[in-house]
Every structure is written in C-alpha cells, then in structure tokens.
Amino acid sequence: MTFWLFKSEPDAWSWDQQMARGDAGEEWTGVRNYQARNNMRAMKMGDRGFFYHSNIGKEIVGVVEVVRESAPDSSTEDPRWDCVVIKAVKPLKHAVTLDLCKTLPELQNMALVTNTRLSVQPVRETEWKIICHLGGIED
DNA sequence: GCCAACGTTGGC
C-alpha cells in the first residue's frame, strides 16, 4: 500500500462535502499538473491518502481511500488528464496543521513542507504513521 | 489581497 495526500481548498470542495458523498466517493477532477497526475496514475485500489485543506485551515483533516484507479478526467476533453476517485474513510480526531508539520524534524522532508504547490503528493509510511498518531486515529 | 514559487505556453 502506498500513501498519498490530496489538497483541496475547502471553499471549492471540503472534507464535509467529501464525507457526504459516502462510499460513492468523488472523482478528483481538475488536476492540470503532470507531477500530480503521474501520482494519481501510480495509485492502486485501496491506497490511502490524507485530505488536506489548503488556504483555509491549512491542515490535514481526514483519511481517504482510492476506490477507482486513474481514468480520463470527465471534466475535460483533453486526453492528457486523468484522475482517480476517492472516498472518505474517517476524519482525524484532531486536525494536523501545516504549522505543526513544519516544526517536527521527522516531517521536514514531507512534500507538504518542501513542495507547497504540488496538489497530489506521495506520503512516506513513517510520515503517515506520525500524522495518524498526531491526529488521534489508528494508522 | 499580495506575491513568491513554480509550471506552462508559444514565439523565435
């Protein structure tokens, strides 16, 4: 299993909206960046990811799961863009803020810290576990 | 709302 992180501006698509979709999940449309797309192409069914609120909150708020592997993005005719479908698994008991991640030596190499503009990014297993523990949930 | 960082586009 590989771990990921999905960024979303809560104004555009929030964790509450994602949870309201239930097991049907939500197609992660709109990514127009090759690195982020390639990350989605590498995802497998059942992979887990964090759901991060950018701009407002700037915190990791929930855990999602990949329920459909990468396929053409239905929001565009441009064949270059694919995306996955993700469903909400559970919220973190305590949101983990970007500020906190920046202060912890073990998280200094997270893409969230080092590559702020990448909207879909990989998370190392060690990072995954630390953030789950900080968030008060089982990893 | 500003702007730095970064990615993409398109003229040459």
Added chain:
DNA sequence: GCCAACGTTGGC
C-alpha cells in the same frame, strides 16, 4: 530548444 510572458497555487 531557449526563454520571456503569462497563469496558477497556496502561504502569509
């Protein structure tokens, strides 16, 4: 293939 112009993301 270079690079200037432009657009977007996301922290502040």
